[in-house]
Amino acid sequence: MALTKPIKSLWEIPREERFVGGHAACQGCGAALVLRHLTKVVGKDAIIVNATGCMEVISTLFPRTAWRNPWLHLAFENAGAAASGVEAALKALQRKGVIDKNRYIKVVAIAGDGGTFDIGLQSLSGMLERGHDVMYVVYDNEAYMNTGIQRSGATPYGAWTTTTPVGKKFRGEWRPKKDIVGIAYAHRIPYIATANPAYPIDMINKFIKAYNTRGPSLVHVLTPCTPGWRIPESKTIEVAKLAVQTGMWVLLEIENGKPKVTVKIRRRKPVREYLKMQGRFRHLKDEDIKKIQELVDKYVEEINRWVGEEAIGPVEE
Amino acid sequence: MSTNQESGGFPERFLGKKYPETMEDLPIAAIVPWPGSTLDVTTHAWRTFRPVINQDKCVRCRLCWIYCPDGAILEVDEEYTTRSGRKYKVTFKVDYDHCKGCGICANECPVKAIEMVPEMK
Amino acid sequence: MALVEEKPREEQLPTRRRKIAATGADAAAYAVRDADVDVVAVYPITPQAPIAENIAQMIADGELDAELIHVESEHSAMSASVAAAATGARAFTATSSQGLALMYEILYIASGLRQPVVMALATRAYSAPINIWNDYADAMSMRDTGWIEIFSENVQEVYDNLVQAFRIAEHPDVLLPVVVTLDGYILSHTTEALEPLDREEVLSFAPKRPRGYRPVLDPDHPVTIGVLGAPNWYQEIKVQQALAMRESRRVIEEAGKEFGKRYGREYGFIEPYYMDDAEVAIVTLGATSSLVKAAVNRLREQGVRAGMVKIRVFRPFPAEELAKALENVSAVGVLDRAVSFGGALEGPLAMEVLTTLAVRGIVKPTISFIHGLGGRDIFVKDVVEMYQKLLEAAKSGKSVTRTLFYGVKSRRGHIV
Numbered sequence: 120m121a122l123t124k125p126i127k128s129l130w131e132i133p134r135e136e137r138f139v140g141g142h143a144a145c146q147g148c149g150a151a152l153v154l155r156h157l158t159k160v161v162g163k164d165a166i167i168v169n170a171t172g173c174m175e176v177i178s179t180l181f182p183r184t185a186w187r188n189p190w191l192h193l194a195f196e197n198a199g200a201a202a203s204g205v206e207a208a209l210k211a212l213q214r215k216g217v218i219d220k221n222r223y224i225k226v227v228a229i230a231g232d233g234g235t236f237d238i239g240l241q242s243l244s245g246m247l248e249r250g251h252d253v254m255y256v257v258y259d260n261e262a263y264m265n266t267g268i269q270r271s272g273a274t275p276y277g278a279w280t281t282t283t284p285v286g287k288k289f290r291g292e293w294r295p296k297k298d299i300v301g302i303a304y305a306h307r308i309p310y311i312a313t314a315n316p317a318y319p320i321d322m323i324n325k326f327i328k329a330y331n332t333r334g335p336s337l338v339h340v341l342t343p344c345t346p347g348w349r350i351p352e353s354k355t356i357e358v359a360k361l362a363v364q365t366g367m368w369v370l371l372e373i374e375n376g377k378p379k380v381t382v383k384i385r386r387r388k389p390v391r392e393y394l395k396m397q398g399r400f401r402h403l404k405d406e407d408i409k410k411i412q413e414l415v416d417k418y419v420e421e422i423n424r425w426v427g428e429e430a431i432g433p434v435e436e
Numbered sequence: 437m438s439t440n441q442e443s444g445g446f447p448e449r450f451l452g453k454k455y456p457e458t459m460e461d462l463p464i465a466a467i468v469p470w471p472g473s474t475l476d477v478t479t480h481a482w483r484t485f486r487p488v489i490n491q492d493k494c495v496r497c498r499l500c501w502i503y504c505p506d507g508a509i510l511e512v513d514e515e516y517t518t519r520s521g522r523k524y525k526v527t528f529k530v531d532y533d534h535c536k537g538c539g540i541c542a543n544e545c546p547v548k549a550i551e552m553v554p555e556m557k
Numbered sequence: 558m559a560l561v562e563e564k565p566r567e568e569q570l571p572t573r574r575r576k577i578a579a580t581g582a583d584a585a586a587y588a589v590r591d592a593d594v595d596v597v598a599v600y601p602i603t604p605q606a607p608i609a610e611n612i613a614q615m616i617a618d619g620e621l622d623a624e625l626i627h628v629e630s631e632h633s634a635m636s637a638s639v640a641a642a643a644t645g646a647r648a649f650t651a652t653s654s655q656g657l658a659l660m661y662e663i664l665y666i667a668s669g670l671r672q673p674v675v676m677a678l679a680t681r682a683y684s685a686p687i688n689i690w691n692d693y694a695d696a697m698s699m700r701d702t703g704w705i706e707i708f709s710e711n712v713q714e715v716y717d718n719l720v721q722a723f724r725i726a727e728h729p730d731v732l733l734p735v736v737v738t739l740d741g742y743i744l745s746h747t748t749e750a751l752e753p754l755d756r757e758e759v760l761s762f763a764p765k766r767p768r769g770y771r772p773v774l775d776p777d778h779p780v781t782i783g784v785l786g787a788p789n790w791y792q793e794i795k796v797q798q799a800l801a802m803r804e805s806r807r808v809i810e811e812a813g814k815e816f817g818k819r820y821g822r823e824y825g826f827i828e829p830y831y832m833d834d835a836e837v838a839i840v841t842l843g844a845t846s847s848l849v850k851a852a853v854n855r856l857r858e859q860g861v862r863a864g865m866v867k868i869r870v871f872r873p874f875p876a877e878e879l880a881k882a883l884e885n886v887s888a889v890g891v892l893d894r895a896v897s898f899g900g901a902l903e904g905p906l907a908m909e910v911l912t913t914l915a916v917r918g919i920v921k922p923t924i925s926f927i928h929g930l931g932g933r934d935i936f937v938k939d940v941v942e943m944y945q946k947l948l949e950a951a952k953s954g955k956s957v958t959r960t961l962f963y964g965v966k967s968r969r970g971h972i973v
Contacts, residue, residue, distance in 0.1 A: 129498045135780065140506040141474035142532035147538035151505040166774045168640065169783075176785050178474065181466050181794075182456055184781035185474040189774035191643055192783030193636055193666055200633030204598060204640030204648070205774065207624035211646055217768055224776055242636070247631030312549060319502055345538075353539030353552075356503050413790035445769050445778030449731070459793035464732065465671040465865040466794045469771050 121162040121225070123331055125133050125324040133159045134321060142185040145175040147352030149342035149359060150258040152316050154229065158188060160326040165225045166205055167191070170198035170234035173265040173344075174258065177272055186310045195234050199242035202228035202253040206285055225254055226334050232259040236297050247306040247335045254329045255337045257299065260344035268347045272297040276414060277407055279358060279399040281350075289393035290402055295414065302339045311373040312335035312381075317360035321370055321381055328372070337422075341368050349398020361393040366431050380422065380430030387434045475534070479506070483537030485552040487530050492518040493549035494528065500541035500550060501528055508535035566745040573892040579751040581715045581744035585651065585677045585737075586611030586750075588719035590621040591759040594675075598626040602656040603689045603879035604741040609796040611652065614906065627714040631656035635663040635674075642672040643782055645725065645773035647765060648813020650674065653681035653741060656697040666701030666889040669735045669798065670782060673726035676704075679717065679742040692740040695707065695844060696871070697895040697905040703798055705735040705805055705874040708842040710828075712749035714869075717822060720754065721812045721850045724763035733798075740844040742932065775835035802873050807890060808872055812835060813966075826875030828867040829882045831857065835864025837947040838883060839940070840910050844869050845929065849892060852940035865942050868906070876913040883914065887951035889923045890943055893960075894929040903927060903960040922950035928963040939963055 126132065129205040137158035144151035151260040154174055158165075169175045175192050180183040193201045206226045212218045230239055230248075235257040241337045246253060262280045263269040275296045279285050283292040303311045310332040314322040322340065329336035343359050345352045362368035363382060367390060370382040390412050403411070412434070419431045452463035454470055463469060489500070500507040514527040542550040579587070583841065585608045589597065617791050624641075625950060628634045628757040634650045640650040652660065657678065667674050680696050683686040684708040692882050699706060709715040715737065722735040739745050754762075772780050786794055796924065810825065817823025830850050832838060841849050846867040856863040883889055891911075893904030908923030914921065926943050929935040943963065962973040 129502055132498075132502065133512055136507045138473075138476050138507070139472040140508050140531065141477035141479060142506070144505060146536040147540055148505045152503065155501075155505065155507055164776050166644070166776065179468065179781050179784040181784040181786050181790050182454075182463075182468055182470075183473040184468040184471060184784070185472040186781055187779060189779040190781045190783075191640060193639060193670075194662055197633060197636035197663070198637035200598075200628060201640040203626055203628070204596065204635070204637030205644045207598070207626050207637065208641035208644035208646035208648070209598045211622070211624045211641075212644070212768075215595065217645070241629055242633045245633055248629075249627060274803055278608055316503075351539075352537075353503075353543040355538075355540055356544050375547060440707045445775065446780075447770065450772050456790070459797055462790070462797055464772065464792055464797075465669065465782070466784050466786050468784055469772065469778075471779045471781070552684065 120163060121330055122327045125327055126320060127415060131258055132156070135159065137162070137187040137375050138178070139185050139187065141183070143180065144173070145182070145345050147345040147355045149344065149355045150314055151177070151262060151297065152355070153258055153322070153340050153342050156319065156323055159229070160323055161188070161225060161227055161330055163188070164223060164327040168198055168202040168226060168228045170230035170239055171195035172231035172234050173260070174229060174231065176265055183247040188303045196238040197242045198228045198230040198234055198239055199246035199255070202226050202255070203246045203249065203251045206251045206253055226252065228253055228255045230257055231264070232261060233271045236272035238301055238430065244306065247303060247337070248310050250334055252333055253335055254332070255335065257337065257339050260342050260347055262306050262347055264344050264347045268341060270414065271298070275392055275412055277400060277403055279402060285372060286330040299339055307376065308335040308337065309375055312338045313369065313370055313371045314338055314340040315359050315370060316342065316364065317356045318370060318382055325372060340377055345401070348394060349401070355395060358393070358396050363389065364388045365390045365393045366415050367393055368424050369419070369431060371422070374422070378426045380426050383430045387419070389434050437468045441487065477537050478533040480532055485537045485554050486532065486535065486555055487522045487537070487539065487541050488553050489528060489530060490551065491516055491527065492515050492520070493547055495547055496524050496526055496528070497546060499544050499546065503544050504532050505538070505540070506536055509541060509544060560901050562613070566846060574752045576617040576750045576752050578748050579712055580746055580748050581739040582607035582717040582746065584712045584751050585719060585739065586615060587753050588716050589649050590615050591754060591756045592697050592723045592763055593756065593760060593765065594621070594623050596624045596626065596641035596648045598628050598634045598641070598648070598650050599630050600631045600634045600652070600656060602631070602653050604681060605651045605653045605656070605677070607745065608677055608679070611760060622761050631659040632663060635660035635667065638674045639663060639667045639672050642803065643670065643774055645768045645775070648674050648916055649676070651677040651679065653679045654683050655961055656746065657695045657698070658683065664699065664702040664704060668847070671798070671801070673732055673857045675719065675726055676734065676736045677721045678736050678738045679741045679745040688931040691743050692932065693895040696738045696870065697897070698907065699736060700872065703732055703733065703802065704872065705802070705809070706738070707735065707870050708738045708868065709744065710844055710846045710867060712744060712747070712751050713822070715744060715822065716753055716815065720763060721816055721824065722758050723804065725809055727763070727766065728808045729770060731801065731808050733801060733805060738843060743844045758819070762816065773920065776939070806873050809878060814943045824869065825878070827872045827878045828829065828869060829884060830865045830867065832864040832866060834862055834881050835886050836862040837888045837892040837944055838864045838866055838886045838952055839892050839943060839947070840866045840879070840906065842871060842906060845892060845894060846936065848935055848937060849940050852937050852944065855941060856944055861944065861948070866914045866922050872912070873950060874909050877911065879913050880917050880919060883919070886921065888924070888947040889914070890924045890947045891925055892940070892943065893927045896927060896930065907960065922954055922956045924950055924957045925960040926963055928961055933964060935964065
C-alpha cells in the first residue's frame with residue numbers, strides 16, 4: 120500500500136525493501152539511497168519507468184533485477200514519453216474494463232539530471248504540458264556520472280568534470296546550473312518539490328504528496344555521487360546536509376503555483392564548508408569561492424522574495 | 437525478504453529459468469521475472485572495512501537503517517537488553533552479504549555505536 | 558479495357574459488402590478503429606497526417622475509444638507506443654521518412670523488447686534535400702530493425718494488411734512489431750474503392766487476448782523490462798529474436814490464408830502476375846506493382862511473355878517463394894525506389910533478390926533498376942523499356958553488374 124498521509128517520525132517509514140541490495144551502485148551512492156526510499160513510499164501499485172543512467176544500469180544487469188515493482192526502461196531521453204505511454208495505456212485499459220477501474224496505479228518516472236535537464240527535456244516538457252498523471256523523480260548528481268563524470272546542464276558553477284576539467288586555460292565549469300524547477304513551474308503543474316536524502320522525513324513527505332497528486336508532479340532530489348564529487352564514501356549524507364545548510368540547495372515545495380520553503384535555515388553556513396568537502400571543487404581559489412558565495416546569496420534572495428518571507432537566513436559569521 | 441519469488445502469472449514459455457545456462461533457458465526479450473533477484477549477488481568483496489554495531493551503545497534511532505544505500509542494515513524484531521539494563525524491541529544487524537563498507541552508517545550514527553573495522557582476509 | 562487485370566484469385570463472396578470511397582489514410586484509420594486500438598501516439602508529418610487527423614476525428618465523434626497522445630516528437634511517439642504495448646494495450650502509430658528516422662533507436666528497442674506495436678508508414682523520401690513525396694527510402698531503412706514489414710499495393714490492401722498486422726504482431730508465437738507501408742500521396746491521398754470489414758469481424762480475426770497472455774507491466778506480477786544485456790547474454794537474446802522472426806513466417810502465411818477464407822481476399826508473401834510462362838520478369842513492391850502490372854499487360858498485348866512478382870512481405874523476406882516464382886524466367890529485373898549508396902548494387906531490393914537466387918545456385922541474367930525517387934513519376938513506357946533491356950539480357954545471357962538509374966535528366970541520356 121502506498122503511503123497517503125505525511126509522516127512525522129522515521130519510524131513510520133515502511134520496513135519492506137522494494138529496491139533491494141546486491142545492486143552495483145558505488146559505495147555510498149546517494150541516488151541508490153533515494154530510490155530505496157522512493158519505492159518504499161510508492162509501494163506495490165506503481166509502475167516504474169526508468170531512463171538510461173546510473174540507476175538503470177546498476178539495478179538491472181541481466182538476469183537480475185533490484186526492483187520489486189514492474190519496471191520499464193526504453194532509452195535515455197524518453198522517460199517522459201514512455202511514462203506518458205504507460206499512463207495512457209492504464210487509462211484506456213481501465214476504461215475498457217481490462218484493469219480494475221478502482222485501482223490507482225501510479226506511473227513513476229525516474230531519470231538522472233542528464234536524462235532530464237538535457238537530452239530528456241523535450242519529452243519531459245511534453246509529458247508535463249499534456250498533463251499526464253505521472254510522478255517524475257529526477258535524481259541530480261550534477262553530471263553524466265554513469266558515462267564517467269561528464270558535464271551536464273545540472274553541473275554547478277566551478278565544478279570539475281571530465282569535460283570541464285581543470286587545466287591551464289580553463290578551470291572547471293564556468294556556467295551556472297540550469298533551473299529545472301523554473302522550467303517545471305512554467306508548465307503550471309500541480310506539484311513540484313526539491314528534496315535531499317539528508318532530510319529523509321521531508322523527502323518522504325514530498326514523495327507522498329507527489330504520489331497522491333492527480334496530474335504531473337516533479338520531485339528534484341540532490342544525490343551526492345562519491346566518485347563524481349570526489350568525496351569519501353561515508354560522507355554522502357554529510358555533504359548533502361551541508362548543501363542545504365549553506366543555502367546551495369533550498370528545500371522547496373510548490374503546490375498549485377504557491378511556493379514554500381519546507382526546511383528553513385536561520386543562519387546559513389558559508390559555502391566554503393560545503394565546497395571544501397568535495398574534491399571536484401579542490402581547485403577553487405578564494406576569489407572563486409567568493410563568487411560562488413555571491414551566487415548563493417543572490418539565489419537565496421530570489422527564493423526569499425518568491426516565497427514572501429526570509430525562509431533562508433543570512434550567512435553566520 | 438524472499439529472493440526466489442517468481443513473478444508468475446504469465447505463461448511459463450516466456451519466463452525462462454532463474455539461472456539460465458543456454459539460450460533455451462532465456463525469458464522472452466530478456467525480461468527478468470524474478471523481482472529483487474539482485475539479493476542473490478553478494479557484494480562483500482567490495483569492502484576494505486566492515487561496520488560492527490555495538491549493541492550496547494546503540495540507541496535504536498534507526499538512522500543507520502535509513503541511510504544505508506544498499507539496505508544492508510537489517511531491522512529485526514529481536515529484543516535486546518543492554519548491559520546497563522535498557523530494553524529494546526528491535527535490533528539492527530549488518531547484512532554482511534550486501535554491505536559494501538561505505539561507512540555512511542558509522543559516519544551518521546549519533547552515538548558512535550558503529551565502528552569501521554578493517555576486513556580480515 | 559481495364560488498366561490492371563482483376564486478381565485471378567478473387568472468389569465470389571457469400572454476402573454483398575458495402576464499398577466506400579476512401580484514401581489510404583482513411584483506410585488506415587478505419588483499420589485502427591475496427592481493431593479497437595487502445596493507445597495512439599502520433600506526431601504529424603506529410604503525408605501521414607490525414608491518418609492522425611482521421612483517428613482524432615473518430616475519437617472526437619466517439620467512434621473509437623482510444624487514448625490519443627499528442628506527442629511532441631516522433632521519437633516520443635514510438636516511445637509512448639512501445640511503453641503502452643508493454644503495459645498490455647493495443648498500440649498504434651504512424652509516420653513517414655524524417656519522423657521514422659527520428660524514432661530510429663526506438664524501432665530496435667520495440668523489436669528487441671518484443672512489443673507488438675503496429676505502425677503505418679506513409680512512405681516518403683529522405684532529406685536532404687527535403688522532399689515530401691513518395692519513394693521507399695524510409696521503408697528500406699527499416700530492413701535491419703527486426704520489424705515485420707508488409708507493403709501495400711492499393712487502398713484495400715492498406716486496410717487488409719493493417720487488420721492482419723494486429724493479429725500477426727500479437728500472436729504469442731511472434732510478438733514482434735509490424736509495419737504496414739502505404740505509398741505517400743499515391744495511396745495515402747488517393748481515393749479508391751474500399752470494402753471495409755466491420756468491427757466484430759476484425760475483433761474476431763485479430764482478437765484481444767486476456768491481459769496475462771504475455772508478460773506485461775502489472776503490479777501483481779512485477780517484471781523488469783529493458784535490462785542491461787552484457788556480452789555474456791546479448792548474443793543469445795538477439796538470436797532468440799532472429800528465430801522469432803523466422804517463426805513468424807508461419808503465422809503470417811496462416812493469417813493471409815484465414816483472411817482469404819473468411820473475407821474472400823487471400824494474401825501471401827508474394828503475388829506473381831502472369832508468371833506461369835514468363836520469359837522476363839520484374840520484381841517490385843508497393844503501389845509501383847500496379848504500374849509494372851500495367852506494363853506487363855501492354856507487353857502481353859504485343860506478344861512478349863512478360864511477368865512480374867510483387868513482394869508483399871518484405872521482412873521476413875520470402876526467399877523460397879521468390880526463388881520458385883523466378884525458376885523458369887530467362888532474365889530478372891528488380892525495380893527499386895530507394896538507393897543504398899555505395900552498395901554492391903545500389904538497389905536494396907535488388908540485393909535481396911540477387912542473394913535469394915545466388916545462395917540457391919540460381920544464376921540468371923539480372924538487372925537492378927532504380928526509378929521514381931522523391932515522387933518522380935514512373936511511366937508505363939519507362940517500365941516497358943526496362944523489360945526490353947531484360948529481353949536483351951536474356952538473349953545475351955549477361956547481367957548488368959551495376960544498378961541502372963532510369964528517368965534521369967542527364968546529358969548522358971536518361972539512363973545513368
